[in-house]
Amino acid sequence: MPTTTTPTTTGYLNAADAAALDAELMSTPGYSLEQLMELAGLAVAEAVYQAIPPISERKRKVLFLCGPGNNGGDGLVAARHLVFFRQYDCTVVYPKRSNKPHFVNLVQQCVNVDIPFLEEFPTTKEGTIDDTYDVIVDAIFGFSFHGEPREPFATLIQRMIEIQQQQQQQDDNNQVKILSVDVPSGWNVDEGDVAGTGFVPDILTSLTTPKLCSQNFTGRHFIGGRFLPPAIAQKYNVEMPPYPGTSQVMEVTRQHIEGTSHQRHTNHTEIQNPSSTLSSWRDEYEAYLSEKYRLEQQQHPADTPSSATTASIIDSSSATKTSNNDMDRNDENEEEEESWLLQYAKHCAEKEARLAANEQEQYGRYK
Numbered sequence: 001m002p003t004t005t006t007p008t009t010t011g012y013l014n015a016a017d018a019a020a021l022d023a024e025l026m027s028t029p030g031y032s033l034e035q036l037m038e039l040a041g042l043a044v045a046e047a048v049y050q051a052i053p054p055i056s057e058r059k060r061k062v063l064f065l066c067g068p069g070n071n072g073g074d075g076l077v078a079a080r081h082l083v084f085f086r087q088y089d090c091t092v093v094y095p096k097r098s099n100k101p102h103f104v105n106l107v108q109q110c111v112n113v114d115i116p117f118l119e120e121f122p123t124t125k126e127g128t129i130d131d132t133y134d135v136i137v138d139a140i141f142g143f144s145f146h147g148e149p150r151e152p153f154a155t156l157i158q159r160m161i162e163i164q165q166q167q168q169q170q171d172d173n174n175q176v177k178i179l180s181v182d183v184p185s186g187w188n189v190d191e192g193d194v195a196g197t198g199f200v201p202d203i204l205t206s207l208t209t210p211k212l213c214s215q216n217f218t219g220r221h222f223i224g225g226r227f228l229p230p231a232i233a234q235k236y237n238v239e240m241p242p243y244p245g246t247s248q249v250m251e252v253t254r255q256h257i258e259g260t261s262h263q264r265h266t267n268h269t270e271i272q273n274p275s276s277t278l279s280s281w282r283d284e285y286e287a288y289l290s291e292k293y294r295l296e297q298q299q300h301p302a303d304t305p306s307s308a309t310t311a312s313i314i315d316s317s318s319a320t321k322t323s324n325n326d327m328d329r330n331d332e333n334e335e336e337e338e339s340w341l342l343q344y345a346k347h348c349a350e351k352e353a354r355l356a357a358n359e360q361e362q363y364g365r366y367k
């Protein structure tokens, strides 16, 4: 089993700890890889569903780019689940198949639900990159990536970058979104895009907990992997989000909840990043919400019906923090969790209203 380094105190995991935590989860007696991958893949499928919800006119098209390791396995599992969610057509690019029985089975399970497999990025009849997908799921590399991407995966990453560059020049709402599984492929797990690829996904689904490289990621961010026993979470300073209901994922986006990564789109009003001096992604998320609501109130003081609720949520959140010294730890946990849940419920209500408005607009265009 790999040895841990000194765990970070931020709630982000570095590459060494991510591998050590993974090994510890699967040490005997513990989980099997098959179990964890099934849950990880289900979480990815749910994140796709939440971020790019079904539409009534047609099935969504999803392209999975699967790498040679377990990150690729998460992609295979997610593709199958999305097909069972019914409103998604999935295609998998899997150029370097693992011959381990588990992976052979995962491929067969996809074939059994009519998912086509390709060896390389699809092109159109004219030979150009096929960018007619609603979502590309980047399941190429996860926390064991190191060095510079080698072929055939370097080309797959390059294709995603080309699609993003093409789209930056088009003012089109129907743009393909890219969702990375656990780590944006090609990024150094601890340091981010140090190779300077320029690749920034629109959406990231961190598994178990965010990795260090995601500290400055400002696109939509989900956390999934609802399987961590408390003792292991504590050992690695991992804070499990209070997943709502039966959900396998929870959105913890810091910047525009409906927006794309600001590294690629900087020409709109940005919520100031309040996170630079904060200690964990959980604090960052709370601070993000406070900042978001403050801006909303500034911009629409009259028609922000929830401003009183918001203020009380924020007040209660800071009250929780300032009175920590006098409080019993259990009470503190309960209060914090309640504050999170209230904030999350409000976030969901806002998001649904916005999605409904978007759908209405799209429907109007089709009529």
Ligand SMILES: NC(=O)C1=CN([C@@H]2O[C@H](COP(=O)(O)OP(=O)(O)OC[C@H]3O[C@@H](n4cnc5c(N)ncnc54)[C@H](OP(=O)(O)O)[C@@H]3O)[C@@H](O)[C@H]2O)[C@@H](O)CC1
Pocket: 021, 022, 025, 033, 036, 037, 040, 067, 068, 069, 070, 071, 072, 073, 074, 140, 141, 142, 143, 144, 145, 146, 147, 148, 149, 150, 151, 153, 181, 182, 183, 207, 208, 225
């Ligand atoms: N605990 C959790 O939350 C769970 C996590 N899970 C998932 O597992 C993921 C980690 O999986 P993983 O360890 O198999 O590694 P991953 O990153 O997929 O790739 C390794 C492969 O990439 C290759 N490779 C490396 N560098 C390369 C390069 N520069 N260019 C080309 N190839 C390169 C490397 O080849 P090698 O260098 O060894 O020859 C090897 O074949 C994790 O991120 C999460 O998604 C769940 O499934 C289960 C629960």
Ligand SMILES: [K+]
Pocket: 071, 138, 139, 140, 141, 142, 180, 181, 182, 183, 184, 185
């Ligand atoms: K990835």
